[in-house]
Amino acid sequence: MFLMSIPHFETLLAFFKALANESRLKLIGLLAQREHSVEEMAALLQLKEPTVSHHLAKLKQLKLVEMRQDKNTHFYRLNQAALQSMSKAMFTPEHIVGLTADVDTDGWESKILRSYFEDGRLRELPASRKKRRVVLKWLVNQLDQDRRYAEKELNQVLKQFHADVATLRREFIGYNMMQRERGRYWRMPEVEWRTEA
Amino acid sequence: MFLMSIPHFETLLAFFKALANESRLKLIGLLAQREHSVEEMAALLQLKEPTVSHHLAKLKQLKLVEMRQDKNTHFYRLNQAALQSMSKAMFTPEHIVGLTADVDTDGWESKILRSYFEDGRLRELPASRKKRRVVLKWLVNQLDQDRRYAEKELNQVLKQFHADVATLRREFIGYNMMQRERGRYWRMPEVEWRTEA
DNA sequence: CATCTAATTAGATTTTTGTCTAATTAGCTT
DNA sequence: AAGCTAATTAGACAAAAATCTAATTAGATG
Numbered sequence A, B: 001m002f003l004m005s006i007p008h009f010e011t012l013l014a015f016f017k018a019l020a021n022e023s024r025l026k027l028i029g030l031l032a033q034r035e036h037s038v039e040e041m042a043a044l045l046q047l048k049e050p051t052v053s054h055h056l057a058k059l060k061q062l063k064l065v066e067m068r069q070d071k072n073t074h075f076y077r078l079n080q081a082a083l084q085s086m087s088k089a090m091f092t093p094e095h096i097v098g099l100t101a102d103v104d105t106d107g108w109e110s111k112i113l114r115s116y117f118e119d120g121r122l123r124e125l126p127a128s129r130k131k132r133r134v135v136l137k138w139l140v141n142q143l144d145q146d147r148r149y150a151e152k153e154l155n156q157v158l159k160q161f162h163a164d165v166a167t168l169r170r171e172f173i174g175y176n177m178m179q180r181e182r183g184r185y186w187r188m189p190e191v192e193w194r195t196e197a
Numbered sequence C: 001c002a003t004c005t006a007a008t009t010a011g012a013t014t015t016t017t018g019t020c021t022a023a024t025t026a027g028c029t030t
Numbered sequence D: 001a002a003g004c005t006a007a008t009t010a011g012a013c014a015a016a017a018a019t020c021t022a023a024t025t026a027g028a029t030g
Helices: A009-019 A022-033 A038-045 A049-061 A080-090 A093-098 A107-116 A129-140 A151-158 A165-174 B009-019 B022-033 B038-045 B049-061 B080-090 B093-100 B107-116 B129-140 B151-159 B165-174
Strands: A065-070 A073-078 A178-181 A184-187 B065-070 B073-078 B178-181 B184-187
Touching: A009 A022, A009 B009, A009 B022, A022 A038, A022 A049, A022 A065, A022 A073, A022 B009, A022 B107, A038 A049, A038 A073, A049 A065, A107 A129, A107 B022, A129 A165, A151 A165, A151 A184, A165 A178, B009 B022, B022 B038, B022 B049, B022 B065, B022 B073, B038 B049, B038 B073, B049 B065, B107 B129, B129 B165, B151 B165, B151 B184, B165 B178
Parallel strands: none
Antiparallel strands: A065 A073, A178 A184, B065 B073, B178 B184
């Protein structure tokens, strides 16, 4: 239909607020099936019409629903496209990392992460040592602190971020972010990591 | 990693409630970068520790964050997998339609939609006339009531649900759900639709 | 024009949620 | 054990949000 830009903090928050309510979520469910008039929806959800109107106004503000008028009946329908594109872009790492723009502690690392991740996946391992370390640090952080992973399990987790899992494993060991013994891998405490692989 | 079952109404609502808050969303942003102690997060967000603790408890309940303890410092980290799988399954049509289970008006149509849609896409056009009509009805409802679509635009919208857009277009015309003239398509009011194609 | 209908807006009330301070717990450290 | 530190729990208070009734608007119809 049309692409929506990646939503920013305020947008995302507003979006969650809109959906974080029992009545509104039910309304969306109803509207996913077909259009409904305000009257109908009020009856189905056992709410008064003004209440429904109020909820629809919120959803309309965010373009999650659209309205058409026939005589003095207002028919609402869901804007699937808005919903989908929102949920799609929502939880990719580079986007989540961007959430903290205002707070941001280590802006430098965030910037690197954002630039190397795309649609939730690592495009390529950075060539420079410093950047590579940032990316690896983030990745190793996706693993459980105390768990011992079989190689297969480790691959499972890693391949969700990058195809070349063998290189990732090797780099982890190189930086001493992980250790291996008899086919099992586990994380090392951060103080033990090396600066150079 | 592991598959999560499709969340149901209560789960989904709880999930949105968890994220529909400025502080919690920022926490998630922070934790997406690396693990943090409660103290750190309180400082970064300019909140008191009990407040942060309280928010983390909510996120922990939903397994969105995990905690590891070192001495008496608690380190929290994000459970990316939970977040991702939640957002992924979230807004597929067959799931949204399922939201209204308790309310449900036309359970029969919903059931059909759920069974023919998978991951947001139409698996195949039902063979039986009655079922096909339900699916087409839903699809045509994704279009703007009053807009006139160029064939290309129409395809754009439709292909997001099904590859064989030519058949869909033909069926719409057949059921008189849409009309065409000089390469332009538009929706017909529901009263004009035919029962048989 | 008077009246009816469906919806929205205004304003009041109640419920839910976020934040704080104070008190408590759990785990060191001396 | 006494004291220290980081976190959690309890409870109070304040702010935000949901819902209702009443009043108003917009459009249709006799």
